[in-house]
Amino acid sequence: MLKQTHVRPFVQVVQDPSPHLEVAFLEDPRGAVVPFLNRMGRLVRKLEGRPRSTVVEALRRQERRVRDTRRLAGISKTLLDRCTFRPPQGAERAEAIREALFRARGERWPPTPGDLRAPYRDAAQSLQMPEERVDALLFADRPEAHLLVRAPRFDGARHLDLYNLDLARAVLLDAVQVTLEARGGWKAIFRAVKLARLMYRIEATAGAGRYRVELTGPAASFVVRARRYGFRFARVVPALTQAPGWSLDAVVEWEGGRLPFHLDGSAPVAGSRGRGRPRHDSGFERSLARDFAEKLGDEREGWTLHREGTPLPMGEELFLPDFTFRHRDGREALVEIVGFWTREYLETKLRKVRAAGLEHLILVVYAALEAGEGELEATAPGRVLRFVRKPQIGQVMEAVEAVAVRPDGAQGPTSS
Numbered sequence: 001m002l003k004q005t006h007v008r009p010f011v012q013v014v015q016d017p018s019p020h021l022e023v024a025f026l027e028d029p030r031g032a033v034v035p036f037l038n039r040m041g042r043l044v045r046k047l048e049g050r051p052r053s054t055v056v057e058a059l060r061r062q063e064r065r066v067r068d069t070r071r072l073a074g075i076s077k078t079l080l081d082r083c084t085f086r087p088p089q090g091a092e093r094a095e096a097i098r099e100a101l102f103r104a105r106g107e108r109w110p111p112t113p114g115d116l117r118a119p120y121r122d123a124a125q126s127l128q129m130p131e132e133r134v135d136a137l138l139f140a141d142r143p144e145a146h147l148l149v150r151a152p153r154f155d156g157a158r159h160l161d162l163y164n165l166d167l168a169r170a171v172l173l174d175a176v177q178v179t180l181e182a183r184g185g186w187k188a189i190f191r192a193v194k195l196a197r198l199m200y201r202i203e204a205t206a207g208a209g210r211y212r213v214e215l216t217g218p219a220a221s222f223v224v225r226a227r228r229y230g231f232r233f234a235r236v237v238p239a240l241t242q243a244p245g246w247s248l249d250a251v252v253e254w255e256g257g258r259l260p261f262h263l264d265g266s267a268p269v270a271g272s273r274g275r276g277r278p279r280h281d282s283g284f285e286r287s288l289a290r291d292f293a294e295k296l297g298d299e300r301e302g303w304t305l306h307r308e309g310t311p312l313p314m315g316e317e318l319f320l321p322d323f324t325f326r327h328r329d330g331r332e333a334l335v336e337i338v339g340f341w342t343r344e345y346l347e348t349k350l351r352k353v354r355a356a357g358l359e360h361l362i363l364v365v366y367a368a369l370e371a372g373e374g375e376l377e378a379t380a381p382g383r384v385l386r387f388v389r390k391p392q393i394g395q396v397m398e399a400v401e402a403v404a405v406r407p408d409g410a411q412g413p414t415s416s
Contacts, residue, residue, distance in 0.1 A: 001081070001234060006074035007170040013259065021252055021261040023171060025164045025268050026071060036065065037075070037156030044079060052085050053144040061374065078163045084150040090133070091140035098138060100126050146284040165241065165269040169234040171261060174218030175250040180236070186211055187241030190320045192239035196232040197339020197366075219253045222342050232339075241269050283336050284366065284391060285322055291393035302328040303400070312358070318351075321361065331404035335396060336362040341365065350383070360405045365390045 010024040028034050040062060044363050047055050053123040067071045103124035105111070112118060117131075124131040139145055154162070172178060182189065190213075193200050199216040216223070218230035247264040263269075292305050306324045312334075321334040338346065346365065353361050367386045382405070385395055 001173070002074050002077055002166045002170040003172070006070070006077060007167055009070050010167060011171060011254075013254070014278065019259055021171065021254060021259050023167050023267075024073075025167060026160060027268060027272065028160065034156035034160060037159040039156075040075070040079060041152070041154070041159060042155065044083065044148070045153075048148050048151055050148055051081075051144065052146050052148065055080070055083070055148055056144070056260035074167070075159070075163050078166050079152065079375040080158065081166075082152040082154075082162070083091065085143075085146035086149050087146050088137070088140050090137050091145070093127075094137050094139060097123065097127065097134055101134065101138065125262040141385060151393065163267060164267070165238065168263055168267065169237050169268055171252060172233065172237065172248075172250055173230040174219045174253045175233075175261070176219050176221075176253060176258065176262060178215045178217050178248060178250040180215065180240055181205070181211075181245075181247050182240065182243035183210065183245030185239075185246070188239045189236070189243060192236045194320065196338075197234045198229075198233060198236070199341060199345050216345075217250065217252075237269075239311055241265075284339075284364075287390045288323070288335075288337070288396065290363075291391075295393055296397070303397070304328075319356075319358075325400045325404065327404065332360060332403040332406070333400040334358065335400070336361060336363050338363050338365045346384075353383075360403045362396065362399045362403060364396060 012022055012024065014020055014022045026033065040059065043058055043062075043359075044055060047058060057077075059072075062076075063069050063072055080398070100123040101119055103117035104126070108118055108122070120131055120134050124134045127134070176227070180189065190202075193213060193215070201214045203212045204210070205212050205216075215236070218226045218233050223229050236247070240248060245265065248262070250263075251258050251263045252261045278386070289305060292300070304326050307322075308327060312319050312321065321336045323335040325333045325335065346363070349363070353363075362383060362385060364385045364387060367388055383399075385391070385399060
């Protein structure tokens, strides 16, 4: 993600027709930007196997080719964020090597003039490794020492799109509330919202298959882990930009006030073209699905696990659960994994669940990602399950058995 120093110079307050924010996206009217970005991509690919510090310095030296170094810093960050870096072999020993070296220096204090390498020899001997490895691995666990194992293969045009996308996403990190609309592509948008584990509301609008999604933004006053929430929040924008007729309206905290920010398909941004959607939206879902398949084994007792792709009515809103558990006797139970939440958000959802007759819905709540203060009183036994590290399939299945219903509304298993 771009930092505010990369973005602020290119965001301005426009007064006409009323005060609002606009982003000065990077464009290429003379055909010079894309070739330059192609050259940057080739440069980084040639540096595969080199430390991150070397890659960063090589990109910084491109300043002589540009007029605006602030743009270059953001462009380089976009490229670096999509590189894959890994610690060099043996980096896990770096802390032990430093401890051995500093201990050796202390034992030889004051240092002997002309023999500054003595502590290194002592450390290498105590660790039973060559002296040159002490030098090589001393700070190998630092990010700047990590090695570039794979540079991105996209071309300059794609790089330009991604940089502009990152500009828009960085502005939205200061959003209090965001509203999404589109003419289609909702399945991918819904999945992105679910992946991000955001607080959201879905409403149907005029026209078949058209919706409005309201998201709580990272800058909302009750979001206490704004950075983590913001990184998750940013995942939604690429999916939105791939939808036909998409638009985004946000309320953004800006210089002591709040200003609207609008984005739509006319902006020069692009989403995640060419990336396949993961089978499961998050680690929590993968864990639950894996445990269902592996830990229960043949003891599923007629239950199968399915992904949901269609929103369900919940009062005047719509709701997209993560899973549907279906039994061979016709019973069903819905499971929704809740990430970021507030007490009010969860209590409101419970009230709507009861009002909509979704008594067979189980909310599996990640306790560590509460965005506000206070404890939720679970008013429906078996409806709300809390977990700290990952959902427990045994507890989930107990709740499924307790609340499952058949489509005709009957509860409990059918008689044989």
